[in-house]
Amino acid sequence: xxxxxxxxxxxxxxxxxxxxxxxxxxxxxxxxxxxxxxxxxxxxxxxxxxxxxxxxxxxxxxxxxxxxxxxxxxxxxxxxxxxxxxxxxxxxxxxxxxxxxxxxxxxxxxxxxxxxxxxxxxxxxxxxxxxxxxxxxxxxxxxxxxxxxxxxxxxxxxxxxxxxxxxxxxxxxxxxxxxxxxxxxx
Amino acid sequence: xxxxxxxxxxxxxxxxxxxxxxxxxxxxxxxxxxxxxxxxxxxxxxxxxxxxxxxxxxxxxxxxxxxxxxxxxxxxxxxxxxxxxxxxxxxxxxxxxxxxxxxxxxxxxxxxxxxxxxxxxxxxxxxxxxxxxxxxxxxxxxxxxxxxxxxxxxxxxxxxxxxxxxxxxxxxxxxxxxxxxxxxxxxxxxxxxxxxxxxxxxxxxxxxxxxxxxxxxxxxxxxxxxxxxxxxxxxxxxxxxxxxxxxxxxxxxxxxxxxxxxxxxxxxxxxxxxxxxxxxxxxxxxxxxxxxxxxxxxxxxxxxxxxxxxxxxxxxxxxxxxxxxxxxxxxxxxxxxxxxxxxxxxxxxxxxxxxxxxxxxxxxxxxxxxxxxxxxxxxxxxxxxxxxxxxxxxxxxxxxxxxxxxxxxxxxxxxxxxxxxxxxxxxxxxxxxxx
Amino acid sequence: xxxxxxxxxxxxxxxxxxxxxxxxxxxxxxxxxxxxxxxxxxxxxxxxxxxxxxxxxxxxxxxxxxxxxxxxxxxxxxxxxxxxxxxxxxxxxxxxxxxxxxxxxxxxxxxxxxxxxxxxxxxxxxxxxxxxxxxxxxxxxxxxxxxxxxxxxxxxxxxxxxxxxxxxxxxxxxxxxxxxxxxxxxxxxxxxxxxxxxxxxxxxxxxxxxxxxxxxxxxxxxxxxxxxxxxxxxxxxxxxxxxxxxxxxxxxxxxxxxxxxxxxxxxxxxxxxxxxxxxxxxxxxxxxxxxxxxxxxxxxxxxxxxxxxxxxxxxx
Numbered sequence: 039x040x041x042x043x044x045x046x047x048x049x050x051x052x053x054x055x056x057x058x059x060x061x062x063x064x065x066x067x068x069x070x071x072x073x074x075x076x077x078x079x080x081x082x083x084x085x086x087x088x089x090x091x092x093x094x095x096x097x098x099x100x101x102x103x104x105x106x107x108x109x110x111x112x113x114x115x116x117x118x119x120x121x122x123x124x125x126x127x128x129x130x131x132x133x134x135x136x137x138x139x140x141x142x143x144x145x146x147x148x149x150x151x152x153x154x155x156x157x158x159x160x161x162x163x164x165x166x167x168x169x170x171x172x173x174x175x176x177x178x179x180x181x182x183x184x185x186x187x188x189x190x191x192x193x194x195x196x197x198x199x200x201x202x203x204x205x206x207x208x209x210x211x212x213x214x215x216x217x218x219x220x221x222x223x224x
Numbered sequence: 225x226x227x228x229x230x231x232x233x234x235x236x237x238x239x240x241x242x243x244x245x246x247x248x249x250x251x252x253x254x255x256x257x258x259x260x261x262x263x264x265x266x267x268x269x270x271x272x273x274x275x276x277x278x279x280x281x282x283x284x285x286x287x288x289x290x291x292x293x294x295x296x297x298x299x300x301x302x303x304x305x306x307x308x309x310x311x312x313x314x315x316x317x318x319x320x321x322x323x324x325x326x327x328x329x330x331x332x333x334x335x336x337x338x339x340x341x342x343x344x345x346x347x348x349x350x351x352x353x354x355x356x357x358x359x360x361x362x363x364x365x366x367x368x369x370x371x372x373x374x375x376x377x378x379x380x381x382x383x384x385x386x387x388x389x390x391x392x393x394x395x396x397x398x399x400x401x402x403x404x405x406x407x408x409x410x411x412x413x414x415x416x417x418x419x420x421x422x423x424x425x426x427x428x429x430x431x432x433x434x435x436x437x438x439x440x441x442x443x444x445x446x447x448x449x450x451x452x453x454x455x456x457x458x459x460x461x462x463x464x465x466x467x468x469x470x471x472x473x474x475x476x477x478x479x480x481x482x483x484x485x486x487x488x489x490x491x492x493x494x495x496x497x498x499x500x501x502x503x504x505x506x507x508x509x510x511x512x513x514x515x516x517x518x519x520x521x522x523x524x525x526x527x528x529x530x531x532x533x534x535x536x537x538x539x540x541x542x543x544x545x546x547x548x549x550x551x552x553x554x555x556x557x558x559x560x561x562x563x564x565x566x567x568x569x570x571x572x573x574x575x576x577x578x579x580x581x582x583x584x585x586x587x588x589x590x591x592x593x594x595x596x597x598x599x600x601x602x603x604x605x606x607x608x609x610x611x612x613x614x615x616x617x618x619x620x621x622x623x624x625x626x627x628x629x630x631x632x633x634x635x636x637x638x639x640x641x642x643x644x645x646x647x648x649x650x651x652x653x654x655x656x657x658x659x
Numbered sequence: 660x661x662x663x664x665x666x667x668x669x670x671x672x673x674x675x676x677x678x679x680x681x682x683x684x685x686x687x688x689x690x691x692x693x694x695x696x697x698x699x700x701x702x703x704x705x706x707x708x709x710x711x712x713x714x715x716x717x718x719x720x721x722x723x724x725x726x727x728x729x730x731x732x733x734x735x736x737x738x739x740x741x742x743x744x745x746x747x748x749x750x751x752x753x754x755x756x757x758x759x760x761x762x763x764x765x766x767x768x769x770x771x772x773x774x775x776x777x778x779x780x781x782x783x784x785x786x787x788x789x790x791x792x793x794x795x796x797x798x799x800x801x802x803x804x805x806x807x808x809x810x811x812x813x814x815x816x817x818x819x820x821x822x823x824x825x826x827x828x829x830x831x832x833x834x835x836x837x838x839x840x841x842x843x844x845x846x847x848x849x850x851x852x853x854x855x856x857x858x859x860x861x862x863x864x865x866x867x868x869x870x871x872x873x874x875x876x877x878x879x880x881x882x883x884x885x886x887x888x889x890x891x892x893x894x895x896x897x898x899x900x901x902x903x904x905x906x907x908x909x910x911x912x913x914x915x916x917x918x919x920x921x922x923x924x925x926x927x928x929x930x931x932x933x934x935x936x937x938x939x940x941x942x943x944x945x946x947x948x949x950x951x952x953x954x955x956x957x958x959x960x961x962x963x964x965x966x967x968x969x970x971x972x973x974x975x
């Protein structure tokens with residue numbers, strides 16, 4: 039990992055995954071999802087607002103690319119969990135985040151998608167929020183980065199990369215790259 | 225009361241109607257309730273039981289407040305004659321006129337004598353009962369002026385209410401004229417102030433509170449000026465609050481009519497903008513008005529159109545003020561802050577402030593045989609000693625009044641009473657009440 | 660935000676924040692289960708010293724959709740007169756562990772007085788003739804969303820809004836003038852002089868005494884309720900004459916542009932200010948106002964309480 043240029047003096051940024059790494063991870067997770075679920079029957083990909091949205095879209099595209107004209111077209115949706123959080127005072131609601139789940143989830147195999155898995159609280163909130171849309175047969179979890187520090191008994195089913203981090207570090211995930219930013223005490 | 229104390233007051237500047245506005249550096253000796261010696265500063269005085277230092281202080285005739293609500297009898301939860309008298313003494317007053325809106329009202333000899341006796345029992349200042357213009361202040365029938373005059377009453381008012389009926393007011397003035405007593409009007413045409421909470425103006429429109437328009441005062445000031453012109457009687461206008469009222473009184477006085485007027489410190493120090501806090505402490509009747517009115521009152525005091533500063537001291541227990549604005553009773557404390565506010569906020573000389581707080585109101589109250597007198601040998605020893613420039617912070621927790629509804633909590637003012645001598649007794653010494 | 664007491668205190672930034680949150684809440688309200696656990700464990704008390712079933716139900720629905728516990732404390736004015744001061748009332752109820760009070764009172768300023776005596780958040784649901792901020796917010800939201808605009812400090816720019824009727828005694832008018840003008844609208848008050856407040860000339864509005872002259876040229880026609888009990892105060896000769904000068908009748912309805920939104924805070928006085936059946940008007944958004952009320956009040960409750968500590972109960 040190398041230092042990136044242009045980082046401010048109080049932070050130190052290092053590259054974790056480049057564009058090619060991100061693409062490869064997505065392709066691999068897509069394969070794993072198909073394999074684990076033995077096809078696409080009943081599979082619903084749901085991206086968590088807002089970091090999981092692009093990843094859900096990319097995963098859906100990758101899965102469709104692999105499976106081609108499937109007998110079971112892949113359903114994707116988005117879930118806003120801001121009002122379900124137990125740490126609501128710490129996070130402002132993002133007004134433009136919407137929940138859009140086009141089907142009843144009864145009996146479906148939901149794959150929740152988020153960019154980073156940290157304490158697990160977002161996922162817990164998502165499980166609550168999901169309840170309002172039916173009773174899935176199973177819920178799986180796909181994340182690009184698992185950075186540790188779990189506060190709840192939650193583990194991912196699909197991981198782009200396990201990344202040990204300190205609590206004073208921030209992980210930035212975009213569709214092009216993953217970087218780690220460390221705050222340097224002066 | 226026995227008059228055994230002897231007191232010397234040394235080092236101060238005497239200021240009274242005879243010394244003129246520069247006063248005179250002098251020391252005085254008091255015995256048997258009278259001033260017994262006045263000598264140039266530093267000269268010998270007889271020895272005395274009590275030596276009062278007056279360095280850097282003004283020594284003046286005791287202050288006189290024409291307008292005080294003592295709440296006794298009837299509302300002793302808010303104030304008693306004793307607690308109100310103590311507040312008065314601490315504020316430098318040696319005489320206070322007790323408004324008659326007690327329960328029962330001061331419209332009979334028995335109530336008036338009770339109030340006077342309670343004042344004497346407290347012994348902190350002279351409590352001068354005012355009588356009612358109409359029985360029970362109901363505005364329907366005249367009170368027995370002659371009976372009350374016999375009991376020592378010289379000032380009659382329905383304060384809290386204006387006398388609405390012009391016929392009744394005309395008769396009252398005609399009847400009062402023969403008895404040589406003064407009627408004091410609370411100027412408010414009540415039909416224009418129904419439910420009113422604050423001054424009718426921009427602020428009240430913004431806050432959505434029912435307004436008390438200036439015209440409600442001015443109409444009655446105008447009516448009564450004309451009734452005085454018609455009857456040849458005297459009238460005193462209580463707590464004038466508007467620019468037009470001051471203007472009308474100025475013109476009427478220039479025409480030689482027997483009119484006097486007072487203004488309350490809160491009306492020349494606070495404006496309707498205070499109500500933006502929705503704090504009921506600022507609800508008062510008549511209401512706090514605008515910057516223009518404040519200036520007009522100051523000008524009126526400065527040019528003598530307004531004769532007296534009177535506090536309209538109106539204590540209310542906390543639970544009464546902790547009500548919605550339309551239900552909370554109007555009124556605020558005044559006795560302990562009046563002198564300081566007048567000295568701090570008015571551009572008048574100390575001498576003119578004292579005229580408005582002592583000898584002019586003494587005359588209006590008909591007690592100028594014993595209050596507001598020159599400080600001279602043989603005169604009754606009703607004397608106030610105050611430092612006109614010492615700064616202090618008003619603290620509602622420290623007031624002597626039984627209620628805490630001062631609108632000046634936290635305000636820094638200058639001018640503090642140091643000693644008050646009433647009837648030859650040091651009732652306040654070094655800012656501490658002795659009784 | 661600790662309290663919502665007036666539009667003035669909320670400020671433009673606060674209005675925009677609430678409007679944005681309201682959009683979010685409107686979306687929550689369209690979900691199959693329109694309920695989220697955001698305010699679980701918080702107690703919201705409706706402290707209504709003046710009856711208003713509509714506003715109270717709107718607030719309570721909003722609170723319940725955010726999973727707050729709700730209680731109603733109705734105080735008839737007469738019982739408060741029996742010796743308990745306002746302070747006693749609020750301190751007593753606060754002691755039970757309350758996160759927010761939704762307060763309605765017939766006297767202006769009560770929310771400011773109450774906030775001296777409680778640590779709970781105060782939401783003004785109408786104080787005297789003074790303020791009704793959630794009404795102004797839901798009205799603003801209704802205009803904005805109906806016209807397809809998005810929340811911003813200028814989201815009502817270019818709009819001309821007439822507010823018609825008893826402005827003097829109307830907390831809705833005072834709040835709405837502040838909210839509408841803060842977001843760039845031009846407001847014209849239409850009323851006889853007797854129904855305008857003192858000092859109205861200092862308000863950032865135009866004033867007209869002729870509805871006919873104004874009605875054809877406005878984007879929003881906001882009709883205020885004309886209260887029958889005002890009739891004995893010599894403010895207008897009688898309801899019939901008021902209705903003729905300021906009511907929305909069949910003839911005036913023909914003067915309206917098709918795009919003009921017609922609004923009313925409710926409850927409507929049919930036959931007085933509202934003579935025509937508003938359902939026949941193309942721009943009628945009166946029921947939409949009510950529906951939006953729930954979303955806006957959810958936004959307000961969330962904004963006030965979202966960052967607060969959970970109140971567990973009275974310390975003993």
